[in-house]
Amino acid sequence: AERIRAAVDLARVQGTLRAERDRGRTILDTIAEGCMLLDRDWTVLQMNPAGLRIAHMDPAGFIGRNHWDVWPEAIDSDAGRMYRRVMRDRVAGTAEYRQRMPDGVEIWCEVRAYPTPDGGLVSFFRDITERKAAEDKLRAADRRKDEFLAMLAHELRNPLAPISAAADLLRIGRLDEARVRQSSAIIGRQARHMTGLIDDLLDVSRVTRGLVTLARAPVAARAIVDEAIEQVRPMFEARRQHLAVGIGDPDALVLGDKPRLVQVLANLLNNASKYTQEDRRIDVAATVDDARGRLLLTVHDEGIGMEPELTGHVFDLFTQGERSVDRAQGGLGLGLxxxxxxxxLHGGTVACTSPGLGQGSTFEVALPLMEGVARLAPAADGAGAGGTVDGTRRPLRVLVVDDNVDAAATLGMLLEACGYLVDVEHDSHRALERARHQRPDVALLDIGLPDMDGNELARRLRADAQTGAIVLVAVTGYGQEQDRRAAFEAGFDHHFVKPVDMDELAALLARIET
Incomplete structure (x- = not known):
């Protein structure tokens, strides 16, 4: 009975050991990580199926062989040094290892090694090639972001220098009329340049976050080309560049947002002009690809060109070609x-090609043509509103409300110079009382007012019978689409983003006056 009991206990223990061994083998065979077992003499004893897949090897090629004979390239690697350290010090270690596979493909592996009780070691490894590629992309994006921020600081400082100098000249006050006009023109020109930079930043932010809504309507190819050329013509004339225009089918129609499509072609033309030397030629063409039902807008320049590897990334955010230290071309590189x-957003594609440095570049935009719509010549745009104050009538009374004293004062002086009666307030409550007593025709309100913001002031003016008829115009630095919606919901009739385009404001006031 004693012998039978001992035999049963032994069988039970052996069964338990077999079950534990089978569970361990099942775990090793099913885990996604590779596992390799080495003895104290570096002989490869075992490797699980995941390890075989990662190593792209057959067990017959390395089982029973010395690890360093099978993978000699690992001897001087971080992983090899880590293996020897674990074997020597009997302390676990980790390393990353780049390995060239038999088919020539390189992969990255994360390797962890642990000492075993018999003096060998067990190694766990996994393929981290995708993670390393993502890390490389993040580092490249971070580097481009840093370069972009440095470039942005440079581009914003550049116009500040002449603005500051011109302001100092005006402050001195010993200038003749010609010098005053010159200083004023400098300030206006540089302010418009800074406004363009900020508009580019906001445009990219809105588009990349999906906040842009397209106002789609039939747009003719001729309208897109003509208006884009009109926008960039001063730049071409200043650089004495020759623009050749070819429109294969001027009445070809696409369904799109006309201002945005004009912006697309104008950006490409502006880019071509910027990187093309003076007295060179730039071609813009609009052709129809009937086979694919597309309108092709092509811009070809004889400019500096680019390396072939850059053409695949030229449309990425914060990507630019090499620039000289003086950055004579300027800009933020956001246009493309x-x-x-x-x-x-219009369902089209854009591509860039270049034979190489110094050989020019070609950009091609492909937009889907409208189907089943007659091609019509675009209607001529009506003349813009405008005019001056009629001397036979009472000029408009305008209330300017802005807590920025300088901004309010300069805007007030400009309006007075245009012949309007202007009152200026810096506090919302005082502005509300003045509006009730003086009943202005128009109120230009900043949104970011302290205590009571411009939207709340607009709501109170609208709700009051004495001031409800005043034309309310938001003049603000908040230019996002949600800011515009909030302003109109508060009761504003019009919305302008600082710095105000005085031509547009004057046209608006002229329309109100008539």
Whole structure:
């Protein structure tokens, strides 16, 4: 009975050991990580199926062989040094290892090694090639972001220098009329340049976050080309560049947002002009690809060109070619990223090709043609509103409300110079009382007012019978689409983003006056 009991206990223990061994083998065979077992002499004893898949090897090629004979390239690697350290010090270690596979493909592996009780070690490894590629992309994006921020600081400082100098000249006050006009023109020109930079930043932000809504309507190819050329013509004339225009089918129609499509082509033309030397030629063409039902807008320049590897990334955000230290061309490099996003919103594609440095570049936008719609010549745009104050009538009374004293004062002086009666307030409550007593025709209100913001002031003016008829115009630095919606919901009739385009404001006041 004693012998039978001992035999049963032994069988039970052996069964338990077999079950534990089978569970361990099942775990090793099913885990996604590779596992390799080495003895104290570096002989490869075992490797699980995941390890075989990662190593792209057959067990017959390395089981029973010395690890360093099978993978000699690992001897001087971080992983090899880590293996020897674990074997020597009997302390676990980790390393990353780049390995060239038999088919020539390189992969990255994360390797962890642990000492075993018999003096060998067990190694766990996994393929981290995708993670390393993502890390490389993040580092590249971070580097481009840093370069972009440095470039942005440079581009914003540049116009500040002449603005500051011109302001100092005006402050001195010993200038003749010609010098005053010159200083004023400098300030206005540089302010418009800064406004353009900020508009580019906001445009890219809105488009990339999906906040742009397209106002789709039939647009003719001729309208897109003509208006884009009109926008960039001063730049071409200043650089004495020759523009050749070819429109294969001027009445070909696409369904899109006309201002945005004009912006796309204008950005491409502006980019071509910027990187093309003076007295060179730039071609813009609009042709129809009937086979694919597309309108092709092509811009070809004889400019500096680019390396072939850059053409695949030129539309990425914060990507630019090499620039000289003086950055004579200027700009933030956002135009092409904006082009790509706007074209894709229209269901189209954009591509760039260049034979190489110094050999020019070609950009091609492909937009889907409208189907089943007659091609019509675009209607001529009506003349813009405008005019001056009629001397036979009472000029408009305008209330300017802005807590920025300088901004309010300069806007007030400009309006007075245009012949309007202007009152200026910096506090919302005082502005509300003045509006009730003086009943202005128009109120230009900043949104970011302290205590009571411009939207709340607009709501109170609208709700009061004495001031409800005043034309309310938002003049603000908040230019996002949600800011515009909030302003109109508060009761504003019009919305302008600082710095105000005085031509547009004067046209608006002229329309109100008539």
């Amino acid at each position: 990223a904006l082009v790509k996003n706007l074209v894709e």
